[in-house]
Amino acid sequence: MLSASVWAAESCDLKVEGLKADELASLGVERVEVTQVFDGDTVLLADGRKIRVIGVNTPELGHHNRPVEPLAALAQEKLVQLLLEVEVSRRKALPVSALLRVGGDVQDHYGRTLGHLFSLSGINITSRLLVNGLGFHVAIPPNLWLADCYFAAQQGARVIGAGVWRLPYYGAKLAAAKNLSGGYQRIYGKIEKLFMSQEFIWIDLIGNVTIKLSRRDSKFQQGKVLKRVLDAYENKGLGLLPAIEIQGWMIDRRRWGGKMVAKIQKGERNRWQYNLRHHSQWHFISAN
Numbered sequence: 001m002l003s004a005s006v007w008a009a010e011s012c013d014l015k016v017e018g019l020k021a022d023e024l025a026s027l028g029v030e031r032v033e034v035t036q037v038f039d040g041d042t043v044l045l046a047d048g049r050k051i052r053v054i055g056v057n058t059p060e061l062g063h064h065n066r067p068v069e070p071l072a073a074l075a076q077e078k079l080v081q082l083l084l085e086v087e088v089s090r091r092k093a094l095p096v097s098a099l100l101r102v103g104g105d106v107q108d109h110y111g112r113t114l115g116h117l118f119s120l121s122g123i124n125i126t127s128r129l130l131v132n133g134l135g136f137h138v139a140i141p142p143n144l145w146l147a148d149c150y151f152a153a154q155q156g157a158r159v160i161g162a163g164v165w166r167l168p169y170y171g172a173k174l175a176a177a178k179n180l181s182g183g184y185q186r187i188y189g190k191i192e193k194l195f196m197s198q199e200f201i202w203i204d205l206i207g208n209v210t211i212k213l214s215r216r217d218s219k220f221q222q223g224k225v226l227k228r229v230l231d232a233y234e235n236k237g238l239g240l241l242p243a244i245e246i247q248g249w250m251i252d253r254r255r256w257g258g259k260m261v262a263k264i265q266k267g268e269r270n271r272w273q274y275n276l277r278h279h280s281q282w283h284f285i286s287a288n
Contacts, residue, residue, distance in 0.1 A: 009156070012127035012149040014099060014118045028101050031120075034083055035095040039063070040075025040134060042112065046095060052112040054103050054143050055126035055150040057184050058135035059164070070169050075134040082128050085119050096120075103143035114143055127153040133163020136184065136247055139278035141220045151280045172245050172285075176207030180272055182252045187274070188245040188285055191229065191238045203229065210270040211246060211282075223279030246282040248274050 016024065021031065033046035040058030043051050059069035061076060083096050099118040108114055117125040124146075129135045130153040137154035139147045157165055164170040173180060175189030189205035196202075203211040213221055225244070232238050251273045253260050263269040276282060 009124070009127040009131035009153045012124040012146050012153065014101075014122035014124065016099065016118075016120075016122040024099070029099050029118075030101075032098055032100045033095045034098050037076055037080050037083075037094070039072065040079050040129060043079070043117065045100075050112045051100065051115050051117060052108055052110075053117050053126055054114050055116065055138055055146065056129050056135040057138050058129060060183075070167055071134055071163055074163075075129060078129060078132060078134055079125060082123055082125050083117075083119055085121060085123065101145070103145070105140075105143050116146065126150055130154045131156050131162070133157040133161075133165050136164065136186075137280065138248075139220075139280050141217055141277055144220070144278070147278070147280065172247075174207065175205035175209040175272075180208065180250070182250050182272075184248065185250045186245060186247045187250065187272075188243050190243050191232075191241055194229070194233045194238060204270060205244070208270045209250070209272045209274065211274045211276050213276050217277050220278045221276060225279065225282050225284060228284070242284045242286040244282055245285045246274055246276065248276070248281050250274055 014029065016029075019027075024031070032049075034043050035046050036044040038044065038050075039061040041053040041056055043053070045051060058075040059072035060066050061072040062068035080094075083098050097120045099120060099122065101116040101118075103114040103116070105114055119125070126146075127150060130137055130150055137151050139151070157163060170186065172186035172188045175187050180187070187205070187209055189207050189209065192204045192206045194201065194203050199215055201213040201215070203213070205211070213226075229238075229241065232241050253269065253271055253273055254264060260269060264271050274281075
């Protein structure tokens with residue numbers, strides 16, 4: 001099992017040996033200088049760009065008055081170690097040269113540049129964090145280069161119970177639980193109902209969670225789970241499906257204010273929402 005997970009991580013690496021600067025540029029890769037590591041998935045470059053690493057969401061280190069999450073410091077430490085390619089205890093000080101491949105969506109809503117980060121020898125930062133269980137896989141269109149490889153790295157960690165996959169803090173919560181919260185979460189539950197419009201598919205789980213699928217992402221959402229859900233809907237058999245687990249960012253609809261709050265209070269809408277962008281975000285968790 002471990003050898004398979006290591007293979008998944010290494011298969012995401014960049015083959016750069018012998019390549020010149022112009023050859024790297026033809027691959028969309030640039031050489032950069034990392035001057036600061038904020039946490040396990042965000043760094044600062046010498047040119048002023050703040051890089052949000054594509055493909056992984058690591059535990060929060062406590063910025064912006066948020067609590068420090070388990071393994072957050074270890075994820076940050078691992079990122080530094082991977083960039084320097086030495087043990088942290090023997091590391092030299094930053095800055096350090098690295099390789100960057102900017103994503104199709106260049107920036108996130110915080111103004112950070114989205115990119116795949118590699119050590120100078122081509123070690124893939126995202127895959128190594130995932131295979132060590134120091135974060136969760138993230139797949140957001142159109143930044144899906146290496147998404148399958150990253151997912152395989154995560155699954156390798158999940159199989160052996162590495163990092164976040166062994167700690168109860170990061171365990172999946174029932175959609176009907178009273179202590180749900182926003183942010184990156186794993187939630188599971190049975191499907192209660194489904195509604196389709198021209199633009200969206202809405203799937204309510206028993207409890208207080210709704211999954212939203214935009215039809216503009218339909219080619220990325222296609223997979224065994226969606227097919228089975230839609231088949232069950234057509235055959236009026238949603239209640240016979242096994243429970244679903246979904247991971248990603250959960251949104252608190254009460255923050256939208258206005259009519260939505262009133263609908264939540266009346267029980268007409270669920271409080272929590274997931275935007276499902278990619279098929280790797282969910283799976284069935286039993287055969288019952």
